[in-house]
Amino acid sequence: MPHNPDVKELYEQIATISPNLKAGILAEALPHIRRFQGKTIVIKYGGNAMTDKYLQECFARDVVLLKLVGMQPIVVHGGGPQIDNALTRLGKKGEFIQGMRVTDKDTMGIVEAVLGGQVQGEIVGLINHAGGAAVGLSGRDGHLIQVKKMFLQDIKDASIQHDIGQVGEVTKINPAAVTALINGGFIPVISPIGSDEQNQSYNINADVVAGELARTLNAEKLVMLTNIKGVLDKDGTLLTHLNTGTIDALVADGTLSGGMLPKISSALDAAKSGVNSVHIIDGRVPHCLLLEILTDAGVGTMISN
Ligand SMILES: Nc1ncnc2c1ncn2[C@@H]1O[C@H](COP(=O)(O)OP(=O)(O)O)[C@@H](O)[C@H]1O
Numbered sequence: 244m245p246h247n248p249d250v251k252e253l254y255e256q257i258a259t260i261s262p263n264l265k266a267g268i269l270a271e272a273l274p275h276i277r278r279f280q281g282k283t284i285v286i287k288y289g290g291n292a293m294t295d296k297y298l299q300e301c302f303a304r305d306v307v308l309l310k311l312v313g314m315q316p317i318v319v320h321g322g323g324p325q326i327d328n329a330l331t332r333l334g335k336k337g338e339f340i341q342g343m344r345v346t347d348k349d350t351m352g353i354v355e356a357v358l359g360g361q362v363q364g365e366i367v368g369l370i371n372h373a374g375g376a377a378v379g380l381s382g383r384d385g386h387l388i389q390v391k392k393m394f395l396q397d398i399k400d401a402s403i404q405h406d407i408g409q410v411g412e413v414t415k416i417n418p419a420a421v422t423a424l425i426n427g428g429f430i431p432v433i434s435p436i437g438s439d440e441q442n443q444s445y446n447i448n449a450d451v452v453a454g455e456l457a458r459t460l461n462a463e464k465l466v467m468l469t470n471i472k473g474v475l476d477k478d479g480t481l482l483t484h485l486n487t488g489t490i491d492a493l494v495a496d497g498t499l500s501g502g503m504l505p506k507i508s509s510a511l512d513a514a515k516s517g518v519n520s521v522h523i524i525d526g527r528v529p530h531c532l533l534l535e536i537l538t539d540a541g542v543g544t545m546i547s548n
């Protein structure tokens with residue numbers, strides 16, 4: 244039984260489910276396990292989805308379970324709120340343009356320390372504690388993520404290019420280190436940091452890294468865990484399915500903003516490049532990964548081209 248009182252009720256409910264029902268639920272997973280055997284699943288673990296200890300443990304157990312039933316999960320983690328907390332402690336305030344952090348030299352140092360140190364170490368530890376063998380990588384390791392400096396095109400006026408400092412635009416992914424780890428039975432956990440030809444470090448939005456990696460590896464699935472039910476319309480209603488046409492309209496009328504902008508464009512790019520299924524799901528739901536991958540329940544928003 245977990246210590247968190249918020250989930251005590253959930254466990255009490257589970258305890259009342261009949262054995263037959265439990266067996267039925269487990270059996271529902273079989274066709275999904277068969278379908279995704281050996282397939283690459285890229286999981287974007289957003290910083291907003293990793294703030295609760297119990298949910299973190301659920302996440303780690305889900306990733307290990309997926310690996311043990313024969314899938315190849317790869318975790319790309321964020322950590323935006325954790326970077327914000329570190330900046331606040333130092334008397335600085337995080338600034339974002341269209342969901343991208345304005346990253347000066349000092350901020351870059353903090354981004355590297357928080358993502359590559361604190362956040363990644365925690366996720367690797369949790370997965371290992373849950374029985375997996377996770378290995379943390381930065382996009383700098385093994386030349387994994389090559390970038391050039393990004394100039395961000397303004398969403399309303401294409402003639403404006405925002406200089407947002409040390410933020411990288413991905414030019415190439417060299418997945419050899421990731422595939423070597425997967426082939427060795429490990430679960431790669433990747434932080435969104437890249438380097439350019441001058442060996443300079445760059446901050447990259449984690450949604451962008453997850454999308455680019457899923458494309459490069461021809462992943463079967465890209466699942467993005469965030470802190471909201473999925474993509475919502477102007478009235479706050481969940482949009483269960485989106486494609487190019489509907490997304491363009493939602494961007495144009497301002498329904499999508501902030502952190503949802505890089506998320507949705509990365510999701511759409513991945514779907515267009517042949518990633519079979521792309522989902523934005525609610526990371527606040529315990530075992531949301533198992534629900535999305537191993538059951539018939541549809542959760543969150545599915546994005547297709
Ligand atoms: N139309 C929308 N539907 C859902 N969320 C939206 C929408 N527009 C903006 N958002 C914001 O995007 C946020 C998710 O992006 P972000 O904060 O970057 O999360 P993460 O850390 O998971 O990447 C939501 O919490 C919400 O505030």
Ligand SMILES: CC(=O)N[C@@H](CCC(=O)OP(=O)(O)O)C(=O)O
Binds near residue numbers: 322448
């Ligand atoms: C350029 C840029 O915006 N980088 C992000 C990297 C972390 C991230 O993407 O974290 P979430 O997934 O939790 O939002 C940042 O500095 O916040």
